[in-house]
Amino acid sequence: MKYVGGELSVITTEEEIIMSNRSKTYQDQVEKIHPEDSxxxxxxxxxxxxxxxxxxxxxVELAVNLGVEPKHADQNIRGTVVLPNGTGQEMTVVVLAKGEKITEAEDAGADFVGGEDLVEDIEDGWLDFDIVIATPDMMDVAGRLGPILGPKGLMPNPKAGTVTFEIEDAVEEFKAGKLEYRVDKNGIIQLPIGKISFPTEDLLENFQEIMDILIRERPAAAKGKYIRSIHTSSTMGPSLKIDPGSVMSMLGR
Structure with a gap:
Protein backbone atom coordinates (compact mmCIF):
# COMPACT_ATOMS: atom_id res chain seq x y z
CA MET A 1 0.00 0.00 0.00
CA LYS A 2 1.13 3.60 -0.60
CA TYR A 3 -0.29 7.11 -0.73
CA VAL A 4 -0.80 8.57 -4.19
CA GLY A 5 -2.32 12.02 -4.44
CA GLY A 6 -3.41 11.88 -0.81
CA GLU A 7 -5.22 8.57 -1.24
CA LEU A 8 -4.21 5.05 -0.21
CA SER A 9 -3.41 2.95 -3.25
CA VAL A 10 -2.46 -0.71 -3.75
CA ILE A 11 1.02 -1.40 -5.12
CA THR A 12 0.39 -3.70 -8.06
CA THR A 13 3.71 -4.23 -9.80
CA GLU A 14 6.78 -6.15 -8.70
CA GLU A 15 8.93 -3.11 -9.50
CA GLU A 16 6.84 -0.89 -7.21
CA ILE A 17 7.02 -3.44 -4.41
CA ILE A 18 10.82 -3.62 -4.70
CA MET A 19 11.21 0.15 -4.88
CA SER A 20 8.93 0.67 -1.88
CA ASN A 21 11.42 -1.33 0.20
CA ARG A 22 14.44 0.63 -1.03
CA SER A 23 16.04 3.52 0.81
CA LYS A 24 15.24 7.12 -0.13
CA THR A 25 18.84 7.51 -1.33
CA TYR A 26 18.50 4.53 -3.66
CA GLN A 27 15.21 5.81 -5.05
CA ASP A 28 16.77 9.22 -5.66
CA GLN A 29 19.63 7.52 -7.55
CA VAL A 30 17.20 5.62 -9.78
CA GLU A 31 15.49 8.90 -10.71
CA LYS A 32 18.83 10.17 -12.08
CA ILE A 33 19.19 7.35 -14.61
CA HIS A 34 17.16 5.69 -17.32
CA PRO A 35 16.79 2.06 -16.15
CA GLU A 36 15.49 0.88 -19.53
CA ASP A 37 18.31 2.50 -21.53
CA SER A 38 21.56 0.79 -22.49
CA VAL A 60 31.98 -1.74 -8.69
CA GLU A 61 30.21 -4.96 -9.66
CA LEU A 62 29.75 -6.58 -13.05
CA ALA A 63 27.07 -9.14 -13.98
CA VAL A 64 27.12 -10.83 -17.38
CA ASN A 65 24.26 -13.08 -18.47
CA LEU A 66 25.59 -15.67 -20.95
CA GLY A 67 23.66 -17.83 -23.38
CA VAL A 68 25.00 -21.10 -22.00
CA GLU A 69 23.60 -24.19 -20.28
CA PRO A 70 25.77 -24.56 -17.14
CA LYS A 71 24.35 -28.03 -16.41
CA HIS A 72 26.35 -29.26 -19.40
CA ALA A 73 30.04 -29.68 -18.55
CA ASP A 74 31.21 -28.24 -21.86
CA GLN A 75 29.32 -24.99 -21.16
CA ASN A 76 30.19 -24.60 -17.47
CA ILE A 77 32.48 -21.60 -17.86
CA ARG A 78 35.01 -21.23 -15.05
CA GLY A 79 38.50 -19.79 -14.67
CA THR A 80 40.62 -17.07 -13.15
CA VAL A 81 41.65 -13.58 -14.17
CA VAL A 82 44.22 -11.08 -12.93
CA LEU A 83 42.75 -7.63 -13.56
CA PRO A 84 45.17 -5.03 -14.97
CA ASN A 85 44.39 -2.63 -12.12
CA GLY A 86 43.46 -5.11 -9.39
CA THR A 87 40.18 -5.15 -7.48
CA GLY A 88 41.04 -2.88 -4.56
CA GLN A 89 39.96 -5.66 -2.21
CA GLU A 90 42.04 -7.26 0.53
CA MET A 91 41.77 -11.02 0.04
CA THR A 92 41.93 -13.38 3.02
CA VAL A 93 43.66 -16.55 1.84
CA VAL A 94 43.50 -19.96 3.52
CA VAL A 95 45.98 -22.70 2.56
CA LEU A 96 45.48 -26.37 3.33
CA ALA A 97 48.89 -28.02 3.20
CA LYS A 98 51.40 -30.14 5.06
CA GLY A 99 55.14 -30.46 5.46
CA GLU A 100 57.36 -27.83 3.88
CA LYS A 101 54.41 -26.38 1.96
CA ILE A 102 53.11 -24.93 5.25
CA THR A 103 56.23 -22.81 5.59
CA GLU A 104 56.07 -21.86 1.91
CA ALA A 105 52.49 -20.67 2.31
CA GLU A 106 53.29 -18.66 5.42
CA ASP A 107 56.29 -17.02 3.75
CA ALA A 108 54.15 -16.13 0.73
CA GLY A 109 51.69 -14.23 2.93
CA ALA A 110 48.78 -16.64 3.41
CA ASP A 111 46.52 -15.51 6.23
CA PHE A 112 45.71 -18.96 7.63
CA VAL A 113 47.71 -22.14 7.02
CA GLY A 114 47.08 -25.64 8.33
CA GLY A 115 45.71 -29.08 7.63
CA GLU A 116 43.21 -31.18 9.50
CA ASP A 117 42.85 -28.45 12.13
CA LEU A 118 41.64 -25.86 9.60
CA VAL A 119 39.34 -28.38 7.95
CA GLU A 120 37.71 -29.01 11.32
CA ASP A 121 37.38 -25.26 11.96
CA ILE A 122 35.55 -24.86 8.65
CA GLU A 123 33.33 -27.84 9.42
CA ASP A 124 32.46 -26.10 12.69
CA GLY A 125 31.27 -23.03 10.82
CA TRP A 126 34.32 -20.78 10.38
CA LEU A 127 34.10 -19.04 7.00
CA ASP A 128 35.99 -15.78 7.52
CA PHE A 129 38.04 -15.98 4.30
CA ASP A 130 37.83 -15.34 0.55
CA ILE A 131 39.99 -18.03 -1.06
CA VAL A 132 40.93 -21.61 -0.15
CA ILE A 133 44.05 -23.09 -1.75
CA ALA A 134 45.01 -26.73 -1.20
CA THR A 135 47.93 -28.90 -2.21
CA PRO A 136 46.88 -32.04 -4.14
CA ASP A 137 47.97 -34.29 -1.26
CA MET A 138 45.46 -32.52 1.01
CA MET A 139 42.42 -33.07 -1.19
CA ASP A 140 41.48 -36.34 0.48
CA VAL A 141 40.92 -34.34 3.67
CA ALA A 142 39.67 -31.16 1.97
CA GLY A 143 37.09 -33.22 0.10
CA ARG A 144 35.01 -33.29 3.28
CA LEU A 145 34.40 -29.59 2.81
CA GLY A 146 32.58 -29.97 -0.51
CA PRO A 147 29.06 -29.56 0.93
CA ILE A 148 30.16 -26.42 2.79
CA LEU A 149 32.50 -24.69 0.35
CA GLY A 150 30.98 -25.89 -2.92
CA PRO A 151 27.75 -23.84 -2.76
CA LYS A 152 29.80 -20.75 -1.86
CA GLY A 153 32.19 -21.19 -4.80
CA LEU A 154 35.13 -21.64 -2.42
CA MET A 155 35.97 -25.32 -2.93
CA PRO A 156 39.56 -25.77 -4.19
CA ASN A 157 39.61 -26.69 -7.86
CA PRO A 158 42.50 -27.30 -10.29
CA LYS A 159 40.74 -25.28 -13.03
CA ALA A 160 40.68 -22.26 -10.74
CA GLY A 161 44.33 -22.65 -9.78
CA THR A 162 43.42 -23.40 -6.17
CA VAL A 163 44.66 -27.00 -6.14
CA THR A 164 48.39 -26.82 -6.72
CA PHE A 165 51.84 -27.55 -5.32
CA GLU A 166 52.94 -24.10 -6.58
CA ILE A 167 51.78 -22.57 -3.31
CA GLU A 168 53.98 -19.48 -3.35
CA ASP A 169 52.78 -18.39 -6.79
CA ALA A 170 49.15 -19.13 -6.01
CA VAL A 171 49.11 -17.22 -2.73
CA GLU A 172 50.89 -14.20 -4.19
CA GLU A 173 48.55 -14.05 -7.20
CA PHE A 174 45.36 -14.24 -5.14
CA LYS A 175 46.67 -11.75 -2.59
CA ALA A 176 47.42 -9.42 -5.51
CA GLY A 177 43.81 -9.61 -6.68
CA LYS A 178 43.51 -12.68 -8.88
CA LEU A 179 39.80 -13.51 -9.23
CA GLU A 180 37.99 -16.76 -9.81
CA TYR A 181 34.91 -16.50 -12.01
CA ARG A 182 32.28 -19.13 -12.66
CA VAL A 183 28.89 -19.18 -14.29
CA ASP A 184 26.00 -19.85 -11.92
CA LYS A 185 23.02 -22.09 -12.61
CA ASN A 186 21.24 -19.22 -14.37
CA GLY A 187 24.11 -18.55 -16.77
CA ILE A 188 25.30 -15.43 -14.95
CA ILE A 189 28.85 -14.49 -14.02
CA GLN A 190 29.18 -11.87 -11.28
CA LEU A 191 32.40 -10.37 -9.99
CA PRO A 192 33.92 -7.06 -8.81
CA ILE A 193 35.96 -4.99 -11.24
CA GLY A 194 37.35 -2.40 -8.83
CA LYS A 195 36.33 0.33 -6.42
CA ILE A 196 34.44 3.59 -6.78
CA SER A 197 37.70 5.37 -5.97
CA PHE A 198 39.33 3.92 -9.11
CA PRO A 199 39.70 6.26 -12.10
CA THR A 200 37.13 5.47 -14.80
CA GLU A 201 39.90 4.43 -17.20
CA ASP A 202 41.15 1.81 -14.71
CA LEU A 203 37.64 0.39 -14.29
CA LEU A 204 37.23 0.35 -18.06
CA GLU A 205 40.50 -1.56 -18.50
CA ASN A 206 39.38 -4.15 -15.96
CA PHE A 207 35.99 -4.39 -17.66
CA GLN A 208 37.59 -4.92 -21.06
CA GLU A 209 39.89 -7.65 -19.72
CA ILE A 210 36.98 -9.65 -18.31
CA MET A 211 34.74 -9.23 -21.35
CA ASP A 212 37.55 -10.21 -23.71
CA ILE A 213 38.13 -13.42 -21.74
CA LEU A 214 34.45 -14.31 -21.60
CA ILE A 215 33.99 -13.76 -25.33
CA ARG A 216 37.07 -15.85 -26.16
CA GLU A 217 35.76 -18.64 -23.94
CA ARG A 218 32.45 -18.98 -25.76
CA PRO A 219 31.75 -22.74 -25.81
CA ALA A 220 31.35 -24.30 -29.25
CA ALA A 221 28.13 -25.89 -27.97
CA ALA A 222 26.55 -22.55 -27.03
CA LYS A 223 23.70 -21.71 -29.39
CA GLY A 224 21.99 -18.43 -30.17
CA LYS A 225 22.86 -15.10 -28.57
CA TYR A 226 25.91 -15.52 -26.33
CA ILE A 227 26.11 -12.17 -24.48
CA ARG A 228 22.50 -11.77 -23.40
CA SER A 229 22.93 -8.82 -21.07
CA ILE A 230 25.56 -6.86 -19.14
CA HIS A 231 24.90 -4.85 -16.00
CA THR A 232 27.10 -2.84 -13.67
CA SER A 233 26.46 -1.20 -10.31
CA SER A 234 28.12 -0.09 -7.13
CA THR A 235 27.62 -2.10 -3.93
CA MET A 236 24.71 0.06 -2.80
CA GLY A 237 23.61 1.65 -6.05
CA PRO A 238 21.17 0.85 -8.86
CA SER A 239 22.11 -1.33 -11.82
CA LEU A 240 22.85 0.09 -15.27
CA LYS A 241 22.55 -1.87 -18.50
CA ILE A 242 25.53 -1.88 -20.85
CA ASP A 243 24.93 -2.30 -24.58
CA PRO A 244 26.50 -5.64 -25.64
CA GLY A 245 26.94 -4.35 -29.19
CA SER A 246 29.09 -1.46 -28.03
CA VAL A 247 31.25 -3.90 -26.06
CA MET A 248 31.83 -6.04 -29.14
CA SER A 249 32.79 -2.94 -31.12
CA MET A 250 35.13 -1.77 -28.36
CA LEU A 251 36.90 -5.14 -28.43
CA GLY A 252 37.04 -5.23 -32.22
CA ARG A 253 34.76 -8.27 -32.50
Missing amino acids: YEPEEALETVKELASANFDES
Whole structure:
Protein backbone atom coordinates (compact mmCIF):
# COMPACT_ATOMS: atom_id res chain seq x y z
CA MET A 1 0.00 0.00 0.00
CA LYS A 2 1.13 3.60 -0.60
CA TYR A 3 -0.29 7.11 -0.73
CA VAL A 4 -0.80 8.57 -4.19
CA GLY A 5 -2.32 12.02 -4.44
CA GLY A 6 -3.41 11.88 -0.81
CA GLU A 7 -5.22 8.57 -1.24
CA LEU A 8 -4.21 5.05 -0.21
CA SER A 9 -3.41 2.95 -3.25
CA VAL A 10 -2.46 -0.71 -3.75
CA ILE A 11 1.02 -1.40 -5.12
CA THR A 12 0.39 -3.70 -8.06
CA THR A 13 3.71 -4.23 -9.80
CA GLU A 14 6.78 -6.15 -8.70
CA GLU A 15 8.93 -3.11 -9.50
CA GLU A 16 6.84 -0.89 -7.21
CA ILE A 17 7.02 -3.44 -4.41
CA ILE A 18 10.82 -3.62 -4.70
CA MET A 19 11.21 0.15 -4.88
CA SER A 20 8.93 0.67 -1.88
CA ASN A 21 11.42 -1.33 0.20
CA ARG A 22 14.44 0.63 -1.03
CA SER A 23 16.04 3.52 0.81
CA LYS A 24 15.24 7.12 -0.13
CA THR A 25 18.84 7.51 -1.33
CA TYR A 26 18.50 4.53 -3.66
CA GLN A 27 15.21 5.81 -5.05
CA ASP A 28 16.77 9.22 -5.66
CA GLN A 29 19.63 7.52 -7.55
CA VAL A 30 17.20 5.62 -9.78
CA GLU A 31 15.49 8.90 -10.71
CA LYS A 32 18.83 10.17 -12.08
CA ILE A 33 19.19 7.35 -14.61
CA HIS A 34 17.16 5.69 -17.32
CA PRO A 35 16.79 2.06 -16.15
CA GLU A 36 15.49 0.88 -19.53
CA ASP A 37 18.31 2.50 -21.53
CA SER A 38 21.56 0.79 -22.49
CA TYR A 39 24.78 2.67 -21.84
CA GLU A 40 28.18 2.65 -23.48
CA PRO A 41 30.70 0.95 -21.12
CA GLU A 42 32.61 4.12 -20.22
CA GLU A 43 29.43 6.13 -19.69
CA ALA A 44 27.97 3.40 -17.48
CA LEU A 45 31.07 3.25 -15.28
CA GLU A 46 31.22 7.04 -14.98
CA THR A 47 27.55 7.10 -13.98
CA VAL A 48 28.05 4.37 -11.38
CA LYS A 49 30.85 6.46 -9.85
CA GLU A 50 28.71 9.62 -9.87
CA LEU A 51 25.76 7.91 -8.18
CA ALA A 52 27.78 6.28 -5.37
CA SER A 53 26.87 7.87 -2.04
CA ALA A 54 27.84 5.37 0.67
CA ASN A 55 30.29 6.40 3.38
CA PHE A 56 32.74 3.69 2.31
CA ASP A 57 34.60 2.85 -0.88
CA GLU A 58 31.98 0.76 -2.65
CA SER A 59 32.92 -2.03 -5.03
CA VAL A 60 31.98 -1.74 -8.69
CA GLU A 61 30.21 -4.96 -9.66
CA LEU A 62 29.75 -6.58 -13.05
CA ALA A 63 27.07 -9.14 -13.98
CA VAL A 64 27.12 -10.83 -17.38
CA ASN A 65 24.26 -13.08 -18.47
CA LEU A 66 25.59 -15.67 -20.95
CA GLY A 67 23.66 -17.83 -23.38
CA VAL A 68 25.00 -21.10 -22.00
CA GLU A 69 23.60 -24.19 -20.28
CA PRO A 70 25.77 -24.56 -17.14
CA LYS A 71 24.35 -28.03 -16.41
CA HIS A 72 26.35 -29.26 -19.40
CA ALA A 73 30.04 -29.68 -18.55
CA ASP A 74 31.21 -28.24 -21.86
CA GLN A 75 29.32 -24.99 -21.16
CA ASN A 76 30.19 -24.60 -17.47
CA ILE A 77 32.48 -21.60 -17.86
CA ARG A 78 35.01 -21.23 -15.05
CA GLY A 79 38.50 -19.79 -14.67
CA THR A 80 40.62 -17.07 -13.15
CA VAL A 81 41.65 -13.58 -14.17
CA VAL A 82 44.22 -11.08 -12.93
CA LEU A 83 42.75 -7.63 -13.56
CA PRO A 84 45.17 -5.03 -14.97
CA ASN A 85 44.39 -2.63 -12.12
CA GLY A 86 43.46 -5.11 -9.39
CA THR A 87 40.18 -5.15 -7.48
CA GLY A 88 41.04 -2.88 -4.56
CA GLN A 89 39.96 -5.66 -2.21
CA GLU A 90 42.04 -7.26 0.53
CA MET A 91 41.77 -11.02 0.04
CA THR A 92 41.93 -13.38 3.02
CA VAL A 93 43.66 -16.55 1.84
CA VAL A 94 43.50 -19.96 3.52
CA VAL A 95 45.98 -22.70 2.56
CA LEU A 96 45.48 -26.37 3.33
CA ALA A 97 48.89 -28.02 3.20
CA LYS A 98 51.40 -30.14 5.06
CA GLY A 99 55.14 -30.46 5.46
CA GLU A 100 57.36 -27.83 3.88
CA LYS A 101 54.41 -26.38 1.96
CA ILE A 102 53.11 -24.93 5.25
CA THR A 103 56.23 -22.81 5.59
CA GLU A 104 56.07 -21.86 1.91
CA ALA A 105 52.49 -20.67 2.31
CA GLU A 106 53.29 -18.66 5.42
CA ASP A 107 56.29 -17.02 3.75
CA ALA A 108 54.15 -16.13 0.73
CA GLY A 109 51.69 -14.23 2.93
CA ALA A 110 48.78 -16.64 3.41
CA ASP A 111 46.52 -15.51 6.23
CA PHE A 112 45.71 -18.96 7.63
CA VAL A 113 47.71 -22.14 7.02
CA GLY A 114 47.08 -25.64 8.33
CA GLY A 115 45.71 -29.08 7.63
CA GLU A 116 43.21 -31.18 9.50
CA ASP A 117 42.85 -28.45 12.13
CA LEU A 118 41.64 -25.86 9.60
CA VAL A 119 39.34 -28.38 7.95
CA GLU A 120 37.71 -29.01 11.32
CA ASP A 121 37.38 -25.26 11.96
CA ILE A 122 35.55 -24.86 8.65
CA GLU A 123 33.33 -27.84 9.42
CA ASP A 124 32.46 -26.10 12.69
CA GLY A 125 31.27 -23.03 10.82
CA TRP A 126 34.32 -20.78 10.38
CA LEU A 127 34.10 -19.04 7.00
CA ASP A 128 35.99 -15.78 7.52
CA PHE A 129 38.04 -15.98 4.30
CA ASP A 130 37.83 -15.34 0.55
CA ILE A 131 39.99 -18.03 -1.06
CA VAL A 132 40.93 -21.61 -0.15
CA ILE A 133 44.05 -23.09 -1.75
CA ALA A 134 45.01 -26.73 -1.20
CA THR A 135 47.93 -28.90 -2.21
CA PRO A 136 46.88 -32.04 -4.14
CA ASP A 137 47.97 -34.29 -1.26
CA MET A 138 45.46 -32.52 1.01
CA MET A 139 42.42 -33.07 -1.19
CA ASP A 140 41.48 -36.34 0.48
CA VAL A 141 40.92 -34.34 3.67
CA ALA A 142 39.67 -31.16 1.97
CA GLY A 143 37.09 -33.22 0.10
CA ARG A 144 35.01 -33.29 3.28
CA LEU A 145 34.40 -29.59 2.81
CA GLY A 146 32.58 -29.97 -0.51
CA PRO A 147 29.06 -29.56 0.93
CA ILE A 148 30.16 -26.42 2.79
CA LEU A 149 32.50 -24.69 0.35
CA GLY A 150 30.98 -25.89 -2.92
CA PRO A 151 27.75 -23.84 -2.76
CA LYS A 152 29.80 -20.75 -1.86
CA GLY A 153 32.19 -21.19 -4.80
CA LEU A 154 35.13 -21.64 -2.42
CA MET A 155 35.97 -25.32 -2.93
CA PRO A 156 39.56 -25.77 -4.19
CA ASN A 157 39.61 -26.69 -7.86
CA PRO A 158 42.50 -27.30 -10.29
CA LYS A 159 40.74 -25.28 -13.03
CA ALA A 160 40.68 -22.26 -10.74
CA GLY A 161 44.33 -22.65 -9.78
CA THR A 162 43.42 -23.40 -6.17
CA VAL A 163 44.66 -27.00 -6.14
CA THR A 164 48.39 -26.82 -6.72
CA PHE A 165 51.84 -27.55 -5.32
CA GLU A 166 52.94 -24.10 -6.58
CA ILE A 167 51.78 -22.57 -3.31
CA GLU A 168 53.98 -19.48 -3.35
CA ASP A 169 52.78 -18.39 -6.79
CA ALA A 170 49.15 -19.13 -6.01
CA VAL A 171 49.11 -17.22 -2.73
CA GLU A 172 50.89 -14.20 -4.19
CA GLU A 173 48.55 -14.05 -7.20
CA PHE A 174 45.36 -14.24 -5.14
CA LYS A 175 46.67 -11.75 -2.59
CA ALA A 176 47.42 -9.42 -5.51
CA GLY A 177 43.81 -9.61 -6.68
CA LYS A 178 43.51 -12.68 -8.88
CA LEU A 179 39.80 -13.51 -9.23
CA GLU A 180 37.99 -16.76 -9.81
CA TYR A 181 34.91 -16.50 -12.01
CA ARG A 182 32.28 -19.13 -12.66
CA VAL A 183 28.89 -19.18 -14.29
CA ASP A 184 26.00 -19.85 -11.92
CA LYS A 185 23.02 -22.09 -12.61
CA ASN A 186 21.24 -19.22 -14.37
CA GLY A 187 24.11 -18.55 -16.77
CA ILE A 188 25.30 -15.43 -14.95
CA ILE A 189 28.85 -14.49 -14.02
CA GLN A 190 29.18 -11.87 -11.28
CA LEU A 191 32.40 -10.37 -9.99
CA PRO A 192 33.92 -7.06 -8.81
CA ILE A 193 35.96 -4.99 -11.24
CA GLY A 194 37.35 -2.40 -8.83
CA LYS A 195 36.33 0.33 -6.42
CA ILE A 196 34.44 3.59 -6.78
CA SER A 197 37.70 5.37 -5.97
CA PHE A 198 39.33 3.92 -9.11
CA PRO A 199 39.70 6.26 -12.10
CA THR A 200 37.13 5.47 -14.80
CA GLU A 201 39.90 4.43 -17.20
CA ASP A 202 41.15 1.81 -14.71
CA LEU A 203 37.64 0.39 -14.29
CA LEU A 204 37.23 0.35 -18.06
CA GLU A 205 40.50 -1.56 -18.50
CA ASN A 206 39.38 -4.15 -15.96
CA PHE A 207 35.99 -4.39 -17.66
CA GLN A 208 37.59 -4.92 -21.06
CA GLU A 209 39.89 -7.65 -19.72
CA ILE A 210 36.98 -9.65 -18.31
CA MET A 211 34.74 -9.23 -21.35
CA ASP A 212 37.55 -10.21 -23.71
CA ILE A 213 38.13 -13.42 -21.74
CA LEU A 214 34.45 -14.31 -21.60
CA ILE A 215 33.99 -13.76 -25.33
CA ARG A 216 37.07 -15.85 -26.16
CA GLU A 217 35.76 -18.64 -23.94
CA ARG A 218 32.45 -18.98 -25.76
CA PRO A 219 31.75 -22.74 -25.81
CA ALA A 220 31.35 -24.30 -29.25
CA ALA A 221 28.13 -25.89 -27.97
CA ALA A 222 26.55 -22.55 -27.03
CA LYS A 223 23.70 -21.71 -29.39
CA GLY A 224 21.99 -18.43 -30.17
CA LYS A 225 22.86 -15.10 -28.57
CA TYR A 226 25.91 -15.52 -26.33
CA ILE A 227 26.11 -12.17 -24.48
CA ARG A 228 22.50 -11.77 -23.40
CA SER A 229 22.93 -8.82 -21.07
CA ILE A 230 25.56 -6.86 -19.14
CA HIS A 231 24.90 -4.85 -16.00
CA THR A 232 27.10 -2.84 -13.67
CA SER A 233 26.46 -1.20 -10.31
CA SER A 234 28.12 -0.09 -7.13
CA THR A 235 27.62 -2.10 -3.93
CA MET A 236 24.71 0.06 -2.80
CA GLY A 237 23.61 1.65 -6.05
CA PRO A 238 21.17 0.85 -8.86
CA SER A 239 22.11 -1.33 -11.82
CA LEU A 240 22.85 0.09 -15.27
CA LYS A 241 22.55 -1.87 -18.50
CA ILE A 242 25.53 -1.88 -20.85
CA ASP A 243 24.93 -2.30 -24.58
CA PRO A 244 26.50 -5.64 -25.64
CA GLY A 245 26.94 -4.35 -29.19
CA SER A 246 29.09 -1.46 -28.03
CA VAL A 247 31.25 -3.90 -26.06
CA MET A 248 31.83 -6.04 -29.14
CA SER A 249 32.79 -2.94 -31.12
CA MET A 250 35.13 -1.77 -28.36
CA LEU A 251 36.90 -5.14 -28.43
CA GLY A 252 37.04 -5.23 -32.22
CA ARG A 253 34.76 -8.27 -32.50
